[in-house]
Amino acid sequence: MANTAQPTAVALGDATVAFRVAGDRVYTAVEKANLSVAHGEFVAIVGPTGCGKSTLLNVAAGLLKPASGSVKIFDQPLAGLNRDAGYLFQADALFPWKTAIDNVAIGLEIKGAPREQALQRAEGWLTSVGLGAFGNRYPHMLSGGQRKRVGLAQVLIRDPKILLMDEPFGPLDAQTRQIMGNLLLELWNADRKAVLFVTHDLEEAIALADRVVIMSAGPSARIIGDWRVPLPRPRDISEIRMEKDFHELHREIWSVLKDEVMKGYVQSTQAEAS
Amino acid sequence: MSRLMLLTCQLLVAVVALAVWQFLTTVPVFGRILLPPFFFSNPIDVGSQIVKWFSSGVIWKHLIITLWESLLAFVIGSVGGVLVGFWFARQPRVAAVFDPYVKMVNALPRVVLAPIFTLWLGLGIWSKVALGVTLVFFIVFFNVYQGVKEVSNTVLDNGRMLGMNERQLMRHVYWPSALSWMFSSLHTSVGFAVVGAVVGEYLGSAAGLGYLIQQAEGVFDVAGVFAGMFVLSAFVILIDMGVTLAERRLLVWRPAAAEGRG
Numbered sequence: 001m002a003n004t005a006q007p008t009a010v011a012l013g014d015a016t017v018a019f020r021v022a023g024d025r026v027y028t029a030v031e032k033a034n035l036s037v038a039h040g041e042f043v044a045i046v047g048p049t050g051c052g053k054s055t056l057l058n059v060a061a062g063l064l065k066p067a068s069g070s071v072k073i074f075d076q077p078l079a080g081l082n083r084d085a086g087y088l089f090q091a092d093a094l095f096p097w098k099t100a101i102d103n104v105a106i107g108l109e110i111k112g113a114p115r116e117q118a119l120q121r122a123e124g125w126l127t128s129v130g131l132g133a134f135g136n137r138y139p140h141m142l143s144g145g146q147r148k149r150v151g152l153a154q155v156l157i158r159d160p161k162i163l164l165m166d167e168p169f170g171p172l173d174a175q176t177r178q179i180m181g182n183l184l185l186e187l188w189n190a191d192r193k194a195v196l197f198v199t200h201d202l203e204e205a206i207a208l209a210d211r212v213v214i215m216s217a218g219p220s221a222r223i224i225g226d227w228r229v230p231l232p233r234p235r236d237i238s239e240i241r242m243e244k245d246f247h248e249l250h251r252e253i254w255s256v257l258k259d260e261v262m263k264g265y266v267q268s269t270q271a272e273a274s
Numbered sequence: 275m276s277r278l279m280l281l282t283c284q285l286l287v288a289v290v291a292l293a294v295w296q297f298l299t300t301v302p303v304f305g306r307i308l309l310p311p312f313f314f315s316n317p318i319d320v321g322s323q324i325v326k327w328f329s330s331g332v333i334w335k336h337l338i339i340t341l342w343e344s345l346l347a348f349v350i351g352s353v354g355g356v357l358v359g360f361w362f363a364r365q366p367r368v369a370a371v372f373d374p375y376v377k378m379v380n381a382l383p384r385v386v387l388a389p390i391f392t393l394w395l396g397l398g399i400w401s402k403v404a405l406g407v408t409l410v411f412f413i414v415f416f417n418v419y420q421g422v423k424e425v426s427n428t429v430l431d432n433g434r435m436l437g438m439n440e441r442q443l444m445r446h447v448y449w450p451s452a453l454s455w456m457f458s459s460l461h462t463s464v465g466f467a468v469v470g471a472v473v474g475e476y477l478g479s480a481a482g483l484g485y486l487i488q489q490a491e492g493v494f495d496v497a498g499v500f501a502g503m504f505v506l507s508a509f510v511i512l513i514d515m516g517v518t519l520a521e522r523r524l525l526v527w528r529p530a531a532a533e534g535r536g
Binding site: 061063081082083085086087089091092093094095096097098099106107110111138139140154155158 | 426428429431432433434435436437438442446447450451454526527528529
Protein backbone atom coordinates (compact mmCIF):
# COMPACT_ATOMS: atom_id res chain seq x y z
CA MET A 1 0.00 0.00 0.00
CA ALA A 2 2.84 2.38 0.83
CA ASN A 3 4.65 4.00 -2.02
CA THR A 4 8.18 2.68 -1.77
CA ALA A 5 9.75 5.62 -3.59
CA GLN A 6 8.66 7.91 -0.76
CA PRO A 7 10.65 8.10 2.47
CA THR A 8 8.97 6.86 5.63
CA ALA A 9 6.80 9.60 7.12
CA VAL A 10 7.38 8.76 10.78
CA ALA A 11 10.03 6.38 12.08
CA LEU A 12 10.61 5.80 15.77
CA GLY A 13 13.70 3.73 16.52
CA ASP A 14 14.00 2.24 20.02
CA ALA A 15 12.33 5.32 21.42
CA THR A 16 12.17 5.34 25.22
CA VAL A 17 10.25 8.03 27.04
CA ALA A 18 10.78 8.65 30.72
CA PHE A 19 9.52 11.26 33.14
CA ARG A 20 11.14 12.34 36.35
CA VAL A 21 8.61 12.02 39.14
CA ALA A 22 8.94 12.96 42.81
CA GLY A 23 12.64 13.67 43.16
CA ASP A 24 14.91 10.95 41.79
CA ARG A 25 12.33 8.41 40.76
CA VAL A 26 12.01 7.94 37.05
CA TYR A 27 8.85 6.70 35.46
CA THR A 28 9.39 4.99 32.13
CA ALA A 29 6.25 5.47 30.10
CA VAL A 30 7.29 3.84 26.86
CA GLU A 31 10.23 1.51 26.34
CA LYS A 32 12.10 0.92 23.10
CA ALA A 33 9.24 1.57 20.75
CA ASN A 34 9.86 0.84 17.09
CA LEU A 35 7.21 2.19 14.83
CA SER A 36 7.09 3.38 11.28
CA VAL A 37 4.36 5.00 9.29
CA ALA A 38 4.81 4.93 5.54
CA HIS A 39 3.83 7.76 3.29
CA GLY A 40 0.06 7.68 2.82
CA GLU A 41 -0.43 4.99 5.44
CA PHE A 42 -3.12 5.06 8.12
CA VAL A 43 -1.78 3.50 11.33
CA ALA A 44 -3.83 3.12 14.49
CA ILE A 45 -2.26 2.58 17.90
CA VAL A 46 -4.43 0.72 20.37
CA GLY A 47 -3.69 -0.05 23.98
CA PRO A 48 -5.17 -0.04 27.45
CA THR A 49 -5.71 3.29 29.19
CA GLY A 50 -2.55 4.85 30.54
CA CYS A 51 -0.22 2.80 28.36
CA GLY A 52 1.54 5.76 26.81
CA LYS A 53 -0.17 5.88 23.42
CA SER A 54 -0.50 9.63 23.62
CA THR A 55 3.10 9.87 24.81
CA LEU A 56 4.22 8.19 21.64
CA LEU A 57 2.14 10.61 19.60
CA ASN A 58 3.65 13.59 21.41
CA VAL A 59 7.09 12.25 20.60
CA ALA A 60 6.18 12.10 16.91
CA ALA A 61 4.85 15.66 17.20
CA GLY A 62 8.04 16.91 18.81
CA LEU A 63 6.14 18.05 21.90
CA LEU A 64 8.10 15.46 23.92
CA LYS A 65 11.71 14.44 23.56
CA PRO A 66 12.50 10.75 24.00
CA ALA A 67 15.09 9.88 26.66
CA SER A 68 16.81 7.66 24.14
CA GLY A 69 16.24 6.38 20.64
CA SER A 70 15.62 8.19 17.41
CA VAL A 71 12.72 10.03 15.83
CA LYS A 72 12.89 10.54 12.08
CA ILE A 73 10.41 12.45 10.00
CA PHE A 74 10.82 11.81 6.27
CA ASP A 75 14.28 10.41 7.05
CA GLN A 76 15.34 13.59 8.82
CA PRO A 77 16.04 13.47 12.58
CA LEU A 78 13.37 15.50 14.36
CA ALA A 79 14.61 18.58 16.19
CA GLY A 80 12.06 20.72 17.97
CA LEU A 81 8.48 20.64 16.81
CA ASN A 82 7.39 18.53 13.89
CA ARG A 83 6.55 21.14 11.28
CA ASP A 84 5.19 18.57 8.84
CA ALA A 85 2.54 17.37 11.24
CA GLY A 86 -0.97 18.45 12.07
CA TYR A 87 -2.20 17.41 15.52
CA LEU A 88 -5.81 16.78 16.46
CA PHE A 89 -6.08 16.76 20.25
CA GLN A 90 -8.37 14.72 22.44
CA ALA A 91 -9.36 17.66 24.61
CA ASP A 92 -10.90 20.84 23.26
CA ALA A 93 -8.08 22.73 21.62
CA LEU A 94 -9.94 25.39 19.66
CA PHE A 95 -9.28 29.00 20.59
CA PRO A 96 -12.45 29.86 22.51
CA TRP A 97 -12.14 33.58 21.72
CA LYS A 98 -12.17 33.03 17.97
CA THR A 99 -15.17 32.20 15.82
CA ALA A 100 -15.20 28.88 13.99
CA ILE A 101 -14.01 30.46 10.75
CA ASP A 102 -11.23 32.41 12.50
CA ASN A 103 -10.17 29.21 14.23
CA VAL A 104 -9.77 27.53 10.86
CA ALA A 105 -8.17 30.53 9.15
CA ILE A 106 -5.56 31.08 11.86
CA GLY A 107 -3.25 28.35 10.53
CA LEU A 108 -2.90 30.26 7.26
CA GLU A 109 -2.84 33.72 8.81
CA ILE A 110 0.16 32.98 10.98
CA LYS A 111 1.98 31.79 7.89
CA GLY A 112 1.42 35.28 6.50
CA ALA A 113 -1.51 34.64 4.14
CA PRO A 114 -3.67 37.72 3.54
CA ARG A 115 -6.76 37.65 5.77
CA GLU A 116 -9.25 37.76 2.91
CA GLN A 117 -7.68 34.75 1.26
CA ALA A 118 -7.33 32.84 4.54
CA LEU A 119 -11.01 33.41 5.33
CA GLN A 120 -12.05 32.29 1.87
CA ARG A 121 -10.16 29.03 2.18
CA ALA A 122 -11.39 28.55 5.75
CA GLU A 123 -14.93 28.91 4.44
CA GLY A 124 -14.19 26.14 1.95
CA TRP A 125 -12.83 23.86 4.65
CA LEU A 126 -15.76 24.52 6.95
CA THR A 127 -18.03 23.51 4.10
CA SER A 128 -16.15 20.29 3.51
CA VAL A 129 -16.53 19.31 7.17
CA GLY A 130 -20.22 20.14 6.91
CA LEU A 131 -20.23 23.38 8.89
CA GLY A 132 -20.49 25.94 6.09
CA ALA A 133 -23.26 27.83 7.87
CA PHE A 134 -21.57 27.89 11.28
CA GLY A 135 -18.58 30.12 10.54
CA ASN A 136 -19.50 32.93 12.89
CA ARG A 137 -20.27 30.72 15.90
CA TYR A 138 -17.93 30.64 18.84
CA PRO A 139 -16.75 27.20 20.02
CA HIS A 140 -19.02 27.20 23.08
CA MET A 141 -22.03 27.57 20.77
CA LEU A 142 -21.11 24.35 18.92
CA SER A 143 -21.73 20.75 19.97
CA GLY A 144 -18.84 18.44 20.80
CA GLY A 145 -19.03 16.82 17.36
CA GLN A 146 -19.13 20.18 15.61
CA ARG A 147 -16.08 21.34 17.57
CA LYS A 148 -14.21 18.25 16.40
CA ARG A 149 -15.16 19.09 12.82
CA VAL A 150 -13.80 22.61 13.24
CA GLY A 151 -10.66 21.09 14.76
CA LEU A 152 -10.28 18.81 11.76
CA ALA A 153 -10.64 21.74 9.37
CA GLN A 154 -8.20 23.78 11.45
CA VAL A 155 -5.56 21.08 11.09
CA LEU A 156 -6.22 20.13 7.48
CA ILE A 157 -6.23 23.68 6.06
CA ARG A 158 -2.47 23.80 6.64
CA ASP A 159 -2.15 20.69 4.47
CA PRO A 160 0.22 18.84 6.82
CA LYS A 161 2.00 15.80 5.37
CA ILE A 162 1.40 13.85 8.57
CA LEU A 163 -1.76 13.74 10.64
CA LEU A 164 -1.43 12.91 14.34
CA MET A 165 -4.68 12.17 16.13
CA ASP A 166 -5.02 11.57 19.85
CA GLU A 167 -8.34 9.82 20.50
CA PRO A 168 -9.94 12.68 18.62
CA PHE A 169 -13.42 11.22 18.76
CA GLY A 170 -13.09 9.86 22.30
CA PRO A 171 -15.50 12.28 24.02
CA LEU A 172 -18.23 11.86 21.39
CA ASP A 173 -21.22 9.55 21.51
CA ALA A 174 -21.18 6.33 19.47
CA GLN A 175 -23.23 7.57 16.50
CA THR A 176 -21.31 10.82 16.17
CA ARG A 177 -18.07 8.84 16.32
CA GLN A 178 -19.10 6.76 13.32
CA ILE A 179 -20.12 9.82 11.37
CA MET A 180 -16.84 11.53 12.22
CA GLY A 181 -14.91 8.40 11.29
CA ASN A 182 -16.53 8.32 7.87
CA LEU A 183 -15.86 12.03 7.40
CA LEU A 184 -12.22 11.49 8.32
CA LEU A 185 -11.87 8.60 5.85
CA GLU A 186 -13.54 10.64 3.12
CA LEU A 187 -11.19 13.59 3.64
CA TRP A 188 -8.18 11.32 4.00
CA ASN A 189 -9.05 9.48 0.79
CA ALA A 190 -8.71 12.72 -1.15
CA ASP A 191 -4.96 13.02 -0.63
CA ARG A 192 -3.85 10.12 1.60
CA LYS A 193 -1.67 11.71 4.22
CA ALA A 194 0.29 9.58 6.65
CA VAL A 195 -1.91 9.18 9.73
CA LEU A 196 -1.02 8.10 13.23
CA PHE A 197 -4.29 7.57 15.07
CA VAL A 198 -4.41 6.78 18.77
CA THR A 199 -7.49 5.13 20.22
CA HIS A 200 -8.52 2.70 22.93
CA ASP A 201 -11.33 1.40 20.75
CA LEU A 202 -10.15 -1.61 18.77
CA GLU A 203 -13.21 -1.64 16.50
CA GLU A 204 -12.62 1.96 15.53
CA ALA A 205 -8.97 1.20 14.86
CA ILE A 206 -9.69 -1.75 12.55
CA ALA A 207 -12.45 0.12 10.74
CA LEU A 208 -10.25 3.11 9.98
CA ALA A 209 -6.69 1.95 9.64
CA ASP A 210 -4.36 0.12 7.25
CA ARG A 211 -2.36 -1.16 10.19
CA VAL A 212 -3.20 -1.69 13.83
CA VAL A 213 -0.41 -1.52 16.39
CA ILE A 214 -1.00 -2.87 19.90
CA MET A 215 0.75 -1.57 22.98
CA SER A 216 1.16 -3.35 26.30
CA ALA A 217 -0.04 -1.95 29.60
CA GLY A 218 2.28 0.63 31.18
CA PRO A 219 4.63 1.44 32.79
CA SER A 220 7.42 0.65 30.35
CA ALA A 221 4.83 0.00 27.68
CA ARG A 222 6.08 -1.74 24.59
CA ILE A 223 4.68 -2.39 21.17
CA ILE A 224 3.54 -6.00 21.24
CA GLY A 225 1.74 -6.50 18.00
CA ASP A 226 1.35 -5.15 14.50
CA TRP A 227 -1.46 -6.27 12.18
CA ARG A 228 -2.29 -5.35 8.61
CA VAL A 229 -5.96 -4.69 7.97
CA PRO A 230 -6.74 -6.29 4.60
CA LEU A 231 -10.20 -4.76 4.30
CA PRO A 232 -10.91 -3.00 1.00
CA ARG A 233 -11.33 0.75 0.64
CA PRO A 234 -13.32 2.90 0.41
CA ARG A 235 -14.96 1.74 3.61
CA ASP A 236 -18.12 2.67 5.40
CA ILE A 237 -17.22 2.15 9.02
CA SER A 238 -20.73 1.33 10.18
CA GLU A 239 -21.11 -1.30 7.44
CA ILE A 240 -17.65 -2.77 7.71
CA ARG A 241 -18.27 -3.90 11.27
CA MET A 242 -20.72 -6.50 9.94
CA GLU A 243 -18.17 -8.24 7.72
CA LYS A 244 -16.64 -11.63 8.44
CA ASP A 245 -13.03 -10.52 7.85
CA PHE A 246 -13.53 -7.70 10.31
CA HIS A 247 -14.72 -10.12 12.99
CA GLU A 248 -11.87 -12.55 12.48
CA LEU A 249 -9.26 -9.84 12.70
CA HIS A 250 -10.98 -8.34 15.70
CA ARG A 251 -10.97 -11.70 17.50
CA GLU A 252 -7.33 -12.29 16.67
CA ILE A 253 -6.14 -8.90 17.92
CA TRP A 254 -8.45 -8.89 20.92
CA SER A 255 -6.98 -12.19 22.17
CA VAL A 256 -3.67 -10.33 22.55
CA LEU A 257 -5.10 -7.04 23.72
CA LYS A 258 -7.43 -8.54 26.33
CA ASP A 259 -4.66 -9.57 28.71
CA GLU A 260 -3.07 -6.14 28.50
CA VAL A 261 -6.35 -4.40 29.13
CA MET A 262 -6.84 -6.53 32.26
CA LYS A 263 -3.29 -5.81 33.40
CA GLY A 264 -3.79 -2.11 32.81
CA TYR A 265 -7.06 -2.18 34.70
CA VAL A 266 -5.56 -3.96 37.70
CA GLN A 267 -2.63 -1.53 37.77
CA SER A 268 -4.84 1.51 37.60
CA THR A 269 -7.04 0.27 40.45
CA GLN A 270 -3.97 -0.55 42.53
CA ALA A 271 -2.51 2.88 41.84
CA GLU A 272 -5.72 4.45 43.05
CA ALA A 273 -5.81 2.30 46.16
CA SER A 274 -2.22 3.02 47.20
CA MET B 275 -43.26 37.74 37.82
CA SER B 276 -43.77 39.85 34.72
CA ARG B 277 -41.43 42.70 33.93
CA LEU B 278 -44.04 45.32 34.65
CA MET B 279 -44.95 43.70 37.96
CA LEU B 280 -41.30 43.53 38.96
CA LEU B 281 -40.76 47.18 38.11
CA THR B 282 -43.84 48.17 40.10
CA CYS B 283 -42.63 46.24 43.13
CA GLN B 284 -39.17 47.76 42.86
CA LEU B 285 -40.67 51.25 42.68
CA LEU B 286 -42.92 50.44 45.61
CA VAL B 287 -39.90 49.68 47.81
CA ALA B 288 -38.43 53.13 47.06
CA VAL B 289 -41.76 54.88 47.64
CA VAL B 290 -42.36 53.09 50.95
CA ALA B 291 -38.81 53.74 52.17
CA LEU B 292 -39.04 57.45 51.30
CA ALA B 293 -42.50 57.74 52.84
CA VAL B 294 -41.36 56.14 56.11
CA TRP B 295 -38.34 58.40 56.16
CA GLN B 296 -40.45 61.49 55.53
CA PHE B 297 -43.01 60.40 58.12
CA LEU B 298 -40.55 59.68 60.91
CA THR B 299 -38.63 62.93 60.40
CA THR B 300 -41.66 65.28 60.23
CA VAL B 301 -44.67 63.76 62.06
CA PRO B 302 -44.43 63.38 65.85
CA VAL B 303 -45.21 59.89 67.11
CA PHE B 304 -46.46 59.83 70.72
CA GLY B 305 -45.48 63.43 71.12
CA ARG B 306 -41.96 63.29 69.75
CA ILE B 307 -40.21 63.04 66.43
CA LEU B 308 -38.36 59.74 66.21
CA LEU B 309 -35.72 60.83 63.71
CA PRO B 310 -34.51 64.35 64.48
CA PRO B 311 -34.34 66.22 61.15
CA PHE B 312 -31.02 67.73 62.20
CA PHE B 313 -29.36 64.30 61.95
CA PHE B 314 -31.57 62.64 59.38
CA SER B 315 -32.84 65.48 57.20
CA ASN B 316 -35.88 64.43 55.13
CA PRO B 317 -36.49 63.25 51.59
CA ILE B 318 -38.02 66.52 50.43
CA ASP B 319 -35.04 68.60 51.57
CA VAL B 320 -32.65 66.08 50.04
CA GLY B 321 -34.61 66.08 46.78
CA SER B 322 -34.74 69.85 46.58
CA GLN B 323 -30.98 69.98 47.26
CA ILE B 324 -30.38 67.62 44.31
CA VAL B 325 -32.71 69.64 42.09
CA LYS B 326 -30.91 72.83 43.12
CA TRP B 327 -27.53 71.32 42.24
CA PHE B 328 -28.68 70.27 38.81
CA SER B 329 -30.73 73.38 37.99
CA SER B 330 -27.93 75.72 39.00
CA GLY B 331 -25.41 73.46 37.23
CA VAL B 332 -22.86 73.37 40.10
CA ILE B 333 -23.02 69.58 40.22
CA TRP B 334 -21.68 69.10 36.69
CA LYS B 335 -18.27 70.46 37.53
CA HIS B 336 -17.96 68.03 40.45
CA LEU B 337 -19.33 65.10 38.50
CA ILE B 338 -16.93 65.69 35.65
CA ILE B 339 -13.97 65.96 38.01
CA THR B 340 -14.89 62.69 39.74
CA LEU B 341 -15.55 60.98 36.41
CA TRP B 342 -12.23 62.19 35.06
CA GLU B 343 -10.32 61.01 38.13
CA SER B 344 -12.00 57.60 38.02
CA LEU B 345 -11.29 57.25 34.32
CA LEU B 346 -7.62 58.14 34.69
CA ALA B 347 -7.25 55.81 37.69
CA PHE B 348 -8.90 53.00 35.77
CA VAL B 349 -6.85 53.44 32.61
CA ILE B 350 -3.48 53.89 34.32
CA GLY B 351 -4.16 51.12 36.83
CA SER B 352 -5.30 48.72 34.11
CA VAL B 353 -2.39 49.39 31.77
CA GLY B 354 0.05 48.95 34.66
CA GLY B 355 -1.71 45.81 35.86
CA VAL B 356 -1.73 44.26 32.39
CA LEU B 357 1.95 44.99 31.75
CA VAL B 358 3.23 43.83 35.14
CA GLY B 359 0.82 40.88 35.18
CA PHE B 360 2.12 39.73 31.81
CA TRP B 361 5.71 40.27 32.81
CA PHE B 362 5.42 38.32 36.08
CA ALA B 363 3.47 35.49 34.48
CA ARG B 364 6.03 35.03 31.72
CA GLN B 365 9.05 35.44 34.06
CA PRO B 366 8.38 33.19 37.07
CA ARG B 367 11.72 34.15 38.62
CA VAL B 368 10.85 37.85 38.69
CA ALA B 369 7.45 36.96 40.11
CA ALA B 370 9.05 34.83 42.84
CA VAL B 371 11.41 37.65 43.87
CA PHE B 372 8.68 40.27 44.05
CA ASP B 373 6.02 38.01 45.51
CA PRO B 374 6.33 39.02 49.21
CA TYR B 375 6.37 42.71 48.33
CA VAL B 376 3.33 42.46 46.11
CA LYS B 377 1.49 40.71 48.92
CA MET B 378 2.67 43.30 51.42
CA VAL B 379 1.53 46.29 49.39
CA ASN B 380 -1.75 44.61 48.56
CA ALA B 381 -2.39 43.85 52.22
CA LEU B 382 -2.06 47.55 53.10
CA PRO B 383 -5.40 49.36 53.47
CA ARG B 384 -5.04 51.84 50.64
CA VAL B 385 -6.76 54.68 52.51
CA VAL B 386 -3.63 55.27 54.60
CA LEU B 387 -1.80 56.15 51.40
CA ALA B 388 -4.12 59.07 50.72
CA PRO B 389 -2.28 61.59 52.95
CA ILE B 390 1.04 60.61 51.39
CA PHE B 391 -0.34 61.10 47.89
CA THR B 392 -1.78 64.48 48.90
CA LEU B 393 1.63 65.43 50.25
CA TRP B 394 3.41 64.30 47.10
CA LEU B 395 0.91 65.28 44.42
CA GLY B 396 -0.98 68.17 45.99
CA LEU B 397 -4.71 68.73 46.35
CA GLY B 398 -5.46 68.47 42.62
CA ILE B 399 -6.79 65.46 40.77
CA TRP B 400 -3.51 63.51 40.65
CA SER B 401 -3.47 62.53 44.31
CA LYS B 402 -6.95 60.99 43.81
CA VAL B 403 -5.89 59.31 40.59
CA ALA B 404 -2.92 57.81 42.42
CA LEU B 405 -5.16 56.40 45.15
CA GLY B 406 -7.49 54.89 42.53
CA VAL B 407 -4.52 53.43 40.64
CA THR B 408 -3.27 51.57 43.72
CA LEU B 409 -6.71 49.98 44.02
CA VAL B 410 -7.29 49.17 40.34
CA PHE B 411 -3.74 48.00 39.65
CA PHE B 412 -3.84 45.00 41.98
CA ILE B 413 -7.19 43.73 40.78
CA VAL B 414 -6.13 43.86 37.15
CA PHE B 415 -2.66 42.59 37.94
CA PHE B 416 -3.88 39.48 39.78
CA ASN B 417 -6.44 38.72 37.10
CA VAL B 418 -4.04 39.09 34.19
CA TYR B 419 -1.40 37.06 36.00
CA GLN B 420 -3.94 34.32 36.56
CA GLY B 421 -5.20 34.62 33.00
CA VAL B 422 -1.76 34.07 31.50
CA LYS B 423 -0.93 31.26 33.95
CA GLU B 424 -4.15 29.39 33.36
CA VAL B 425 -4.04 29.17 29.60
CA SER B 426 -4.96 25.59 28.79
CA ASN B 427 -1.92 23.52 27.86
CA THR B 428 -3.85 21.86 25.08
CA VAL B 429 -4.71 25.20 23.50
CA LEU B 430 -1.06 26.24 23.81
CA ASP B 431 0.19 23.00 22.25
CA ASN B 432 -2.39 23.42 19.52
CA GLY B 433 -1.07 26.91 18.81
CA ARG B 434 2.47 25.58 18.63
CA MET B 435 1.50 22.69 16.36
CA LEU B 436 -0.31 25.15 14.08
CA GLY B 437 3.02 26.85 13.67
CA MET B 438 2.80 29.83 16.01
CA ASN B 439 6.02 31.38 17.24
CA GLU B 440 6.32 32.97 20.69
CA ARG B 441 5.12 36.36 19.44
CA GLN B 442 2.09 34.85 17.74
CA LEU B 443 1.30 32.74 20.83
CA MET B 444 1.37 35.98 22.79
CA ARG B 445 -1.04 37.66 20.43
CA HIS B 446 -3.43 34.82 19.71
CA VAL B 447 -3.37 32.84 22.96
CA TYR B 448 -1.93 34.59 26.04
CA TRP B 449 -3.29 38.04 25.29
CA PRO B 450 -6.96 37.09 24.68
CA SER B 451 -6.91 34.81 27.71
CA ALA B 452 -5.47 37.51 29.96
CA LEU B 453 -7.90 40.09 28.60
CA SER B 454 -10.87 37.85 29.27
CA TRP B 455 -9.82 37.58 32.90
CA MET B 456 -9.31 41.31 33.09
CA PHE B 457 -12.72 42.02 31.60
CA SER B 458 -14.39 39.64 33.96
CA SER B 459 -13.11 41.80 36.82
CA LEU B 460 -14.17 44.99 35.05
CA HIS B 461 -17.05 45.73 37.42
CA THR B 462 -14.81 45.44 40.44
CA SER B 463 -11.96 47.49 39.03
CA VAL B 464 -14.19 50.28 37.71
CA GLY B 465 -15.94 50.36 41.08
CA PHE B 466 -12.62 50.67 42.86
CA ALA B 467 -11.51 53.48 40.56
CA VAL B 468 -14.56 55.46 41.69
CA VAL B 469 -13.93 54.55 45.34
CA GLY B 470 -10.35 55.80 45.04
CA ALA B 471 -11.46 59.09 43.50
CA VAL B 472 -14.24 59.78 46.00
CA VAL B 473 -12.27 58.77 49.10
CA GLY B 474 -9.37 60.89 47.90
CA GLU B 475 -11.65 63.85 47.39
CA TYR B 476 -13.24 63.34 50.76
CA LEU B 477 -9.86 63.40 52.50
CA GLY B 478 -8.70 66.62 50.90
CA SER B 479 -9.59 68.37 47.68
CA ALA B 480 -11.23 71.39 46.09
CA ALA B 481 -13.74 69.69 43.80
CA GLY B 482 -15.58 66.43 43.11
CA LEU B 483 -18.44 64.48 44.64
CA GLY B 484 -16.38 63.46 47.66
CA TYR B 485 -15.55 67.13 48.23
CA LEU B 486 -19.24 68.02 48.01
CA ILE B 487 -20.16 65.45 50.64
CA GLN B 488 -17.30 66.46 52.89
CA GLN B 489 -18.20 70.17 52.62
CA ALA B 490 -21.84 69.49 53.53
CA GLU B 491 -20.76 67.35 56.46
CA GLY B 492 -18.43 70.12 57.65
CA VAL B 493 -21.37 72.49 58.13
CA PHE B 494 -23.78 69.81 59.44
CA ASP B 495 -25.81 70.05 56.24
CA VAL B 496 -27.22 66.53 56.45
CA ALA B 497 -29.49 67.09 53.45
CA GLY B 498 -26.36 67.90 51.44
CA VAL B 499 -24.62 64.71 52.61
CA PHE B 500 -27.58 62.54 51.64
CA ALA B 501 -27.99 64.38 48.34
CA GLY B 502 -24.31 63.76 47.58
CA MET B 503 -24.73 60.08 48.40
CA PHE B 504 -27.72 59.71 46.10
CA VAL B 505 -25.98 61.45 43.21
CA LEU B 506 -22.92 59.27 43.81
CA SER B 507 -24.86 56.01 43.70
CA ALA B 508 -26.74 57.07 40.57
CA PHE B 509 -23.36 57.95 39.04
CA VAL B 510 -21.89 54.53 39.91
CA ILE B 511 -24.97 52.70 38.60
CA LEU B 512 -24.70 54.55 35.28
CA ILE B 513 -21.02 53.64 34.97
CA ASP B 514 -21.79 50.04 35.86
CA MET B 515 -24.41 49.88 33.12
CA GLY B 516 -21.83 51.14 30.67
CA VAL B 517 -19.42 48.41 31.84
CA THR B 518 -22.10 45.75 31.36
CA LEU B 519 -22.63 46.93 27.79
CA ALA B 520 -18.90 46.88 27.06
CA GLU B 521 -18.60 43.44 28.62
CA ARG B 522 -21.40 42.01 26.52
CA ARG B 523 -19.61 43.12 23.39
CA LEU B 524 -16.13 42.05 24.43
CA LEU B 525 -16.88 38.70 26.03
CA VAL B 526 -19.35 37.43 23.46
CA TRP B 527 -17.24 34.27 23.05
CA ARG B 528 -17.60 33.25 26.68
CA PRO B 529 -20.28 30.68 27.57
CA ALA B 530 -21.56 32.63 30.58
CA ALA B 531 -20.38 36.22 30.27
CA ALA B 532 -20.77 38.57 33.21
CA GLU B 533 -19.65 35.87 35.61
CA GLY B 534 -17.28 37.84 37.80
CA ARG B 535 -13.93 36.59 38.95
CA GLY B 536 -12.79 39.83 40.57
